[in-house]
Amino acid sequence: MERRRSVYMDYAATTPVRPEVLEAMAPYFSERFGNPSSLYALAREAKEAVEEARGRAAAAIGADPGEVFFTAGGTEADNWAIKGTALRGKGDHIVTSAIEHHAVIHPCRALEKQGYRVTYLPVDEFGRVDPADAEDAIADETILVSVMAANNEIGTIQPIRAIADIAHDHGVPFHTDAVQAIGAYPVDVDDMGADLLALSAHKFGGPKGAGALYIRRGTRVGTFMDGGAQERGRRAGTENVPGIVGLGRAIDLATADIEGHSRRLAAMRDRLIRGILDDIPDTRLNGHPVERLANNVSVAFRYVEGESILLLLDALGIAASTGSACTSASLEPSHVLTACGLPHEEAHGSLRLTLGSRNTEEDVDYVLSVLPGVIGRLRDISPLRGEA
Ligand SMILES: *Cc1c(COP(=O)(O)O)cnc(C)c1O
Numbered sequence: 001m002e003r004r005r006s007v008y009m010d011y012a013a014t015t016p017v018r019p020e021v022l023e024a025m026a027p028y029f030s031e032r033f034g035n036p037s038s039l040y041a042l043a044r045e046a047k048e049a050v051e052e053a054r055g056r057a058a059a060a061i062g063a064d065p066g067e068v069f070f071t072a073g074g075t076e077a078d079n080w081a082i083k084g085t086a087l088r089g090k091g092d093h094i095v096t097s098a099i100e101h102h103a104v105i106h107p108c109r110a111l112e113k114q115g116y117r118v119t120y121l122p123v124d125e126f127g128r129v130d131p132a133d134a135e136d137a138i139a140d141e142t143i144l145v146s147v148m149a150a151n152n153e154i155g156t157i158q159p160i161r162a163i164a165d166i167a168h169d170h171g172v173p174f175h176t177d178a179v180q181a182i183g184a185y186p187v188d189v190d191d192m193g194a195d196l197l198a199l200s201a202h203k204f205g206g207p208k209g210a211g212a213l214y215i216r217r218g219t220r221v222g223t224f225m226d227g228g229a230q231e232r233g234r235r236a237g238t239e240n241v242p243g244i245v246g247l248g249r250a251i252d253l254a255t256a257d258i259e260g261h262s263r264r265l266a267a268m269r270d271r272l273i274r275g276i277l278d279d280i281p282d283t284r285l286n287g288h289p290v291e292r293l294a295n296n297v298s299v300a301f302r303y304v305e306g307e308s309i310l311l312l313l314d315a316l317g318i319a320a321s322t323g324s325a326c327t328s329a330s331l332e333p334s335h336v337l338t339a340c341g342l343p344h345e346e347a348h349g350s351l352r353l354t355l356g357s358r359n360t361e362e363d364v365d366y367v368l369s370v371l372p373g374v375i376g377r378l379r380d381i382s383p384l385r386g387e388a
Helices: 019-028 041-061 074-088 102-113 131-137 160-169 241-256 258-279 306-315 335-339 344-348 361-380
Strands: 068-071 093-097 117-121 142-146 174-177 196-200 211-215 283-285 296-301 350-354
Touching (some): 068 074, 074 093, 074 142, 074 196, 093 102, 131 160, 142 160
Parallel strands (some): 142 174
Antiparallel strands (some): 196 211, 296 350
16 A cells, blocks of 8 residues: 555635735734724725725626625625525525535525425436426515535536526526635626625635625625624624635635636546546446536445545545535435435445645545545445345
């Protein structure tokens, strides 16, 4: 076996802050510490930095700066889009998909407890929503359609524009959780037909706890965080100035060379997928074979448990995931994999490897050299084996 390495393949969970981003943020913790709402030069400096970041974020997604509102991350942006629409909407029905991130599913569940009705659109075996199902689901009372741009567990990219067009035909606003899409492929709010769009800095080389909600001008969304007049009175709370500066710098860098970056990652992804499927029997690819994120490898191994795979990989220096970081502590099988029709025992045996800027071909070689042994060992001791 090869010498032990240290390999991080969990970029869908979080990414390291880029050195240039950290450098841009640093002064706003120390000498430029001013509160943007105050009235002196130090404060204006901070205010200008926030507005510069807003301009960068807006440019990256084809929006006007006045349509970008900073939040404390992707979860807050999704909550704001959904609960904020409910606050202002005139109906009580929401359409979303069965494979959304918990940042969308759980606010929907919370609204259900308050009497709202939610339709969770099914997906096919590759994790794709059929736009025709969205058409069927929309009713007179529908106030929002929310479908994610790209899935964090299986990497499937959704036919967002078709779904948005259907929502608009019925006069319903369209929200998309684009947290995994930013930096992975070009994102443009007009091309996507998004009225609301959530993004998160730590998924593209920025800091944790900084995100944004794009709100198309004229979209009715209630205020979600009440307090001071920050963010034009729509999201109260002293701005996370260093985080916002980091978001602005990171989104610039992440969208500068999307094509070259994703081509490099896709080559490594494809080598991993082919190597795993060729070398390990009773294995299948989760998600869509083509319409998938360039950095996502998600595979299901029969007769083994995802958590045991992670433990053995961790001992070999490899950081990976079974799917969503939020579900990995629970014994429930992933709602995404079960929505794709995987039987529970296969959903339990899934492994997600997500690639990023620091990965190399040597990392791929290392994973491919150790993984067959890991799966083989687990299958040798598996009580599930032979039942089939
Ligand atoms: C990570 C993630 C979120 C949550 O973003 P945070 O900034 O971590 O709160 C939401 N949606 C998707 C698809 C994600 O991958």
